């Protein structure tokens with residue numbers, strides 16, 4: 442079935458479920474684990490559930506359907522899922538709650554087996570390639586009260602025009618491609634999300650134009666490897682383009698022209714694919730934030746080789762230098778895995794060395810844990826847990842001292858801040874973010890929400906800056 446027909450079929454199921462649910466005042470809850478791509482998938486799940494007549498609740502106890510959108514990148518996600526499933530058993534016995542589990546973890550056969558065996562009361566299991574079929578799967582459960590297992594092992598299609606309920610009305614996530622071809626040896630993503638598939642440029646531009654018309658000011662382009670956008674489709678080699686778009690760089694330039702959009706971010710690029718045309722596009726496009734998330738993973742060339750990252754410590758540092766030269770005021774954030782198999786003390790020192798040299802705005806640090814099915818899990822020389830933790834603490838100390846140092850540089854500067862609304866910790870204050878993604882807290886009227894305003898930074902704290910309004 443063609444993708445358009447598939448989506449039309451699902452729209453029919455949405456109507457059928459909505460009819461079943463009429464006048465029942467039903468609720469759904471959703472737990473999202475993992476990355477921004479999963480968050481964007483959850484926004485689509487929420488969109489479908491709301492169109493089927495469910496209203497969101499934060500309490501699992503109040504929900505008529507509980508959806509888990511899982512991640513298999515970190516070990517603790519499994520514990521979290523099984524803990525919640527245990528809690529839900531009694532609630533389901535009392536009120537017949539429907540339980541649906543989807544996402545990356547459900548693409549792993551051993552996980553599905555475990556759920557079937559130990560948690561047989563789960564109603565729906567769907568994978569990353571069958572997310573769009575939630576209406577059909579749910580309808581089958583409502584009609585037949587039978588369990589549905591809907592997982593595809595082959596790469597899924599790119600489905601457009603699914604309903605969506607976004608979590609913000611000013612910042613939007615826009616997935617531009619699915620899957621990954623890189624097979625980093627610690628990572629399970631290529632096995633559970635399949636090979637790279639890019640969305641058609643027309644669909645992306647139309648989505649962002651619509652977002653701008655609805656008042657969205659910031660978009661974050663999402664993909665496992667955004668800078669290989671359209672590469673696996675070989676658009677450039679085939680001489681294809683759509684309104685001049687045939688690569689990630691040309692896509693960035695086209696989005697920069699959309700009226701109403703004021704900030705463009707993207708995650709994550711791969712350092713090995715950071716081509717000059719992308720650097721030039723970032724330099725030339727005024728709306729692209731000059732904060733680049735550039736995943737390092739390790740600063741050691743030996744470990745990078747074991748990780749199958751396809752760049753060296755020196756190449757990473759050269760890339761950073763090149764960008765610093767070409768893009769005024771560019772700053773970086775990164776991801777680092779501590780304690781990958783084979784990491785020696787001197788390898789770890791190399792990681793610290795890169796952190797000292799680049800001076801990242803933020804470092805997302807992870808302790809390596811084996812993922813079943815990846816080459817990393819089978820490697821010898823796994824690092825003992827206590828050494829991993831020791832190294833992690835050392836890195837954390839360095840990163841925090843650098844953040845503190847770096848934050849001081851903001852004091853007295855005037856920053857353009859996109860106002861998100863009231864601060865969660867102090868509702869008398871407003872909160873927003875700088876172009877470099879720093880949280881700023883300040884006093885101001887609620888009407889400032891959704892605007893980009895000038896704020897002078899007056900003091901710094903580890904995880905936020907304090908400021909005062911200069912102009913609106």
Ligand code: SF4
Nearest residue numbers: 621624625628630665
């Ligand atoms: S680039 Fe590497 S780390 Fe990122 S999703 Fe692909 S395999 Fe995983």
